[in-house]
Amino acid sequence: MKKTLPWLTGVALVLGAGIVAAVTPAPEAQDGPFLIHGAAGQPIVARDLIVQVGEARFSDRITVDDDDWRADGNWLIVNLSAAAPETEVDAALRLVELVVDGREFIASEQPSTSLVGTGLRVGTDTEGMVAFELPDDLSAGDAEIRLSTAYSTPNLDDVIVVPLELDGLPRGHSVEIAEPSIEGAP
């Protein structure tokens, strides 16, 4: 018994250390964002943002109204409806990301009429569109759209997450990225 006791104690200590290491939260869990999960077609409420993800489709070209500008590529266009829950101060959708296939795509800065950066209202939805420029071979898979009012993924603040199935989304030749509009406005 005297000989086996040190061995048993050693094994117990090693197992204990392994359990502590396994249950210790990752650094992201300590200062990462609070993910607010929702579904397309439903309003999702976060601390400083209310969003509803609408129709999504692929296009080979995007354009904007009243301009000769156009951009060819493999574009994913998503309709969004957003509002500010409590205050209009600093209320804007600033970071819209598409996470798919282990890659993170930020909504393109190219179309000048993108909803990104548009000021939001309290109690009134602002409807608009965002466009993601994707590699030519990316048109299928399980994706996630992540939305927040911060310029970068925030620490210890809300990020809205909406799953999006890319398989089977319709593809058009050209889509015009419409100016953001206030719901009900002429």
Added chain:
Amino acid sequence: MIDLRGARDRVRVTAAHGIRSVFSRRATPAWITLGSLVAAAAVLIAVGAFDTAENEPAAVAIGEEVRLPTYAVTVLDVEVTEAVEDQFLEAEEGESLVLVTLRLENLSDATISVDGTSDGISSHLVNSSSPLLDLSGVAVTGSARYWRDVTSSRRPLLQPDVPAIVTIAWPVESADLDSDDLALEVHEADPQHGNIVVASTDVTWWQGVLVARIDLEAGR
């Protein structure tokens, strides 16, 4: 009186004993070990393991791609001018603008910008004390401006695996352009996560080794 003869004999006996010990059978393992170490050192010296590392950047022509683990760059066009009207950009007195049009491809897993930070990733392709893309052969006098096309008003984002055509304008001393050694130096990116002061989710692309020098003279 000191017995010199006795001391000399003791030294002689000790030396003889030492020499016999060194060449005795018991010393064989030590000789094998020493021989192995000498042989290993000789091999390492022969293959250049102790030589100072030297990195010779590749000479690349306009139109040829430099492909690195994190990004790829191809120079498409070079122009020296005094102003770019579409971008409301004008060179100062005694300066010129070197416009380099590039095909840039972000080979990482997240969107980056040409300079500054995009969702926690600082890429520093230009406008840094140690940029990944740097002009050589001229004195750069200020920050570089860059744009995707004449209609884009926002800073271009480089999406993962999506090539983009970007023009970068560097203000330089006009007098330096008389020399024939204008080139674009391409450095490898060394992405490092934040540790203590910077959050671990933040990534900075630090300047790595100089891997290529693209001769811009042919395009002027």
